[in-house]
Amino acid sequence: MSTPRAKPKYYLTTPLYYTNGMPHIGHTYSTIVADTIRRYKRMRGFEVFMTTGADEHGVNVERSAQKAGKSPQEFSTEIAVQWKRLWDDLGVPGDEFIRTTDEKHHRTVQWLFKRCRDNGFIEKGHYTGQYCVHDNAYVVDAGPGDACPDCGRPTETVTEENYFFKLSEFQQKLLDFYAANPDFIQPESRRNEVLSFVNGGLKNLSITRTTIRWGIPVPGEAPHVFYVWFDALIGYLSAVGGPSYDERGLWPADLHIVGKEIIRFHAVYWPAFLMAADLPLPRQIWAHGWLLFDSEKMSKSRGNVVRPRPIVNALGIEPLRYYLLREIVFGQDGSFSYDALVTRYNSDLANGLGNLASRTLTMIERYFGGEIPKPTPARDRESDAPGTADFANEALTKVMHLYDRFSFSLALESIWEIVAMIDKYITVQKPWALAEKPEDRERLATVLYTAAEGLRIATALAHPVLPQATQKIWVQLGQTEPLAGIQLDFLSWGQLKPGTKTGKPEGIFPRVDKSETIARIETMEQEQSKAPEAPAAAAANTPSGPVAAAAPAAAAPSSKIGIEDFAKVEMRVGQVKTAERVTGADRLLQLQVDIGDEVRQIVAGLALAYKPEDLVGRKVVVVTNLAPRKLRGVESNGMIVAASLPDGAPVLAGFLEEVPVGAKLK
């Protein structure tokens, strides 16, 4: 009963992110990849639908909510709203933000459960595990007698009745399915892992709990709620119709993008659930790798979690998109560093694409009054630009092929070969010299047409990765149809119409100073991390505090707060006792600061403006009630208040009169 559609559909998903914390760069990566595919598929003529969302149930949310003094629903909603807002702000919202607390999702889960049960794949059984009575939760991986890792109290061995999904019956069916669909699990290495896991035998899966309250109720089975995977995974289906999935014709999903750590749930449990319910299976599961920061996995305990907002505030979302897709081979782990990010930005975006647009459009403006000149193809293509058009046309085919395989880094590499080719072409042809001789007017026209046309092709191809910037160049090239609506299949050399009025050349990617930009990102990161991870942190706000530098990209206006908010911040006069550089960090100083009743260790981003020895003995303003945080592996217990100059350099706040150490500010 699917409605007839003109275009083939393409349905893809990101994971539904757990609302127990805020997004970091890894989540951002997943979503950016999905958004890029979404945009690319649209340019290939697909009707695309993308789902992202929030996984909200479970003990962890329950407990975090309790700590925050809120109901799980209230707590989870606040976090979910922030996730959604982040994706909106980053321009990667998808088409549906499904929440596992949505009524339609509850309905779908209960419906799927019934189908599985009716088909005989659900049974009652007993789950036995180590249970912490104090925390009201099972302790995974604990043996009898082990202590609870959270509260240290001994755990008890508890057995509860719950429902099991007969996963063991699907071992052979899954193996057959994998064999029949060799591309189902990507990349290859993950596929092999899954295969060996399934080959090793499958145990039945406990899918309900009676000890958890915060979950979807099992209909007619009062204390039971669904447990983890027989909840979140089903969101992919809830988002596109649930029980009536057939009406929208979007199911099965064409692609689930996941992180490598959750591949098994997607590649084993999920297809088994669907088989049990007699529903179509998704076509592909793609597991990407992790972003390693300084070669380490990101984690809160290491204090090296990278958040998207500071980067976006300092550089913009597009450089981040470009970096993640260009630098990291999709499917493999990749290293993330601010240094590489800014380097990529300057060399590829500012000096590469941005500069090519700038020089090309400037010359067209100057020599042809802002009109695309008319080329004289035959002769010039022979003598001046052998193979230019062919090169671009071949690159076009190649890039689409690479995008199809999600080989983003190779696709971008190929696009940038076009940029380099045109750059070289311009250098060889010397249009500025041609412009001086009236008899070279025709050649000049051809050269600039060629440059503009090469730029146009590269711009169109880069659009899925750089949606806004390429649209700007597109407009500057005088194109009126939105670039997002261009079909790549119909793109080819020579479509640029002579006489088209070009727009004013404007810098798309202004070059930035590397160390200053990194300093700014780190400062903002520091600011943001100091705020607790509670909803009140309002990650949407650019830190408007003393060290928030003028950011070219975003710089959200600071919102008004009441006196009661301000009163939460405790500031005191401190005196620097010792100061030294933090190794491996350009701008961080590790300080011991006397704040009256104690000496605090504080790591501050002051090294660009102050020498350690100049700070010793100096009185500073210290925010004393910030949550501790590690910077470059060094714990920081507070924050030094400073003004921030436009170039990012800090200037310490101080007093004109003598003040005693430890005095409070208000």
Next chain:
RNA sequence: GCCGGCGUAGCUCAGGGGUAGAGCGAGGGUCUCAUAAUCCCUAGGUCGUGAGUUCGAGUCUCACCGCCGGCACCA
């Protein structure tokens, strides 16, 4: 412990039997349309260690060292 992967120029990585590659960074040069951008030249790296197969090995085999992943939560 079992299974798998990786270790190549300062950095990130490609190459999988026959005279060591790319991009970035760095050094030198060129041009001047352009965002001090572009373009050209330069990198002499025991291709983790040792042994073996071969006329010939980053490239195949074995052993060893180091790092990482899966087998057990997390983008």
